[in-house]
Amino acid sequence: MKLEGSEILLSASDLMRFMGCIHATAMDLRYAKGEPLFPAEDTEDAKILQKQGDAHEAKFLAKLRADGNLVIEFGRDRDLPASAKETRAALFAGADVLFQGAFFGLPWGGWSDFLIKVDKPSLLGAYSYEVIDTKLKRKPDPKHILQLVLYSDLLATAQGLQPEYAHIELGNGERFSFRLLDYAAYARHARSRLERFVADPPATSPDPVKMCDLCRWREVCQTHWEESDSLALVAGISRSQRSKLIAAGVTTMAALGQHNEGVPKLAETTLNRLRTQARLQTARRAGGRPSFELKPFDPSRGLALLPKPDAGDLFYDIEGDPFYENGLEYLHGVWFDSGGSGEFRDFWAHNRTEEKEALRQLIVFFEDRLKRFPRAHIYHYAAYEVSALRQLTSSHGVGEALLDQMLRENRFVDLYSVVSAGLIASEPRYSLKNLEVFYMEARTGEVKTAGGSVVAYEKWRETGDQSIL
Ligand code: SF4
Incomplete structure (x- = not known):
């Protein structure tokens, strides 16, 4: 989003952000109009994603060239209106592929990844173009569809013909093609909602969503939540629970911690949990020591799930790298008691072959341990370890029987x-x-979280610096 003269120029990424969080759009708008706001820098994760996205795009471009296509490439260093003019001229010239062609038609504009020539007559001649975008994901996202419909509509104006299809080159090498007509109404409705929002911005306030971690306004929003003692700070609270509390006049975490009356449409057990959560967090924020309260005992859940401790118990963690092609489980770590002192065993893998070998060694280790300690258990935190083991054993054909047995x-x-x-x-x-x-x-080491571990691992892959591992 940026000011183009006195008008706001919107792009496909603005539309995708708007669909994720309208407050982000409100902030973008204020920033574009020159308010002194300070967006956060890209996270390390976002930088890795960007780099990998660029590499995926470059690979597809190289493939198009290797297939003998005549490709015209546009730089992004020119301003958008000038690039759009050049793109229009190139469309009439009829190259096989236009890479990073530009479109400009206020309030919308932007650079599409690829325009590919197809045998369908248009204003340009006996041919026309369709849009292809490269995406790292293995499955298309609804937001990608919005982006491609936008570029296809802008292309339609330039070539005097609505393209029939648009395509996404996915991260796994597959192509997803869709009929534009099937999504046109939805996409245009989304665009007109954003246009109306920009023309007359309503008041918004930040409400946590999935994309917050990668959003450039995350620090501004976090400060707002902390300064206003927002309900958004309460661990495990949902959006609809926040709405019900606010409607009942409970607007801060401290107020929730002290709220002793019912809240319409909020179950009593839920309210009790949220109240305790808010009270404990409020005390902690005020400088108190870490504390906890036990939930009422339930024989089928919670602490009742803990088995009797055993000398052979294992504590297990997996680190996976989602940025590796189709993902790589690069480290299994197991901590266990070894004759009275703790021992840590690691199983590393830096490619697919090593991933299989690390799994094989881990399975042998588990099997041996469970033979020696028949009452031992394997402790892990959250569902990832078991789902990753299921996926690994089935894709490598290693250890499926033992895993089934351990699950049973x-x-x-x-x-x-x-x-x-x-x-x-x-x-x-x-x-x-x-x-x-x-x-x-x-912790004092550089790597303190699973996310930090992935970023460090990616740095190692890029630099080969052994000190990182
Ligand atoms: S940090 Fe979250 S709530 Fe704030 S603008 Fe970004 S996406 Fe919206």
């Missing part, structure tokens, strides 16, 4: 389920890192 015997104990159903803690999240305050000193 309830060998795996998910400590996240135990904790989240068993107690209410004073911390803002229930991640392993947040809960470490209850049992260990603050």
Whole structure:
């Protein structure tokens, strides 16, 4: 989004952001109009994604060239109206592929990835073009569709013909094609909603959504939530629960912690949990020590899921790299008691072959351990370990029988389920890192979270610097 003269120029990414969070659009608009706001820098994750997206795009471009296509490439260094003029001329010239062609027709504009020539007559001659975008994901996202319909509509104006299809080159090498007519009404409705929003911006306030972690306004919003003691800070609260509380006049975390009356449409047990959560977090924010309260005992959940401790128990974690092509489980880590002192065993993998070998060694290790300690369990935190093991054993054809047996015997104990159903803690999240305050000193190493581990691993892949591992 930017000011083009006195008008706001909107792009496909503005539309995608608007669909994710209208407050982000409101902030973008204020920023574009020159308000002194300070967006956060891209996160390391976002930088890796950007780099990999560029590499995916470059690979597809190289393939088009290798297939003998005549490709005209446009730089992004010119301003958009000038690039759009050049693109229009190139459309009439009839090259096979236009890479980073530009479109400009206020309020919309932007650079499409690829325009590919097809045998369908148009204003240009006996041919026309369709839009192809490259995306790293393995499945198309509804937001990608909005983007492609926008570029296709802008292309239609330039070539005097509505393209029939648009395409996405996915991260796994497959192409997803869709009929534009099937999505046109939805996409145009979304665009006109954004146009109306920009013409007359309503008041908005930040409400946490999935995309917050990658949003450039995340620091501004976090400060707002903290300064206003927002309900958004309460761990595990949902959007609809916040709305019901606000409608009942409970607007801050401290107020929720003290609220002793009912709230319409909010179940009493839910309200009790949220109230305790807010009270403990408020005390902690005021400088109190980490604290927790046990939930009422339920024989089928929470602490009741904990088996009897055994000398052979294992504590297990997997680190996976989603940025590796089709994902790579690059490290299995197991901690266990070895004759009275703790021992850590790691199983590394830096490519698909090593991933299989690391899995094989891990399975042998588990099998041996369970033979020696028939009552041992494998403790892990959250569902990822078991789902990754299922996926690994089936894709590599290694250890499926043992994994099935371990699952049947309830060998795996998910400590996240135990904790989240068993107690209410004073911390803002229930991640392993947040809960470490209850049992260990603050970490001092550079890698403190699973996300940080992936970023460090990606840095190692790029630089080969062994000190990172
Ligand atoms: S941080 Fe979250 S709530 Fe704030 S603008 Fe971004 S997406 Fe919206």
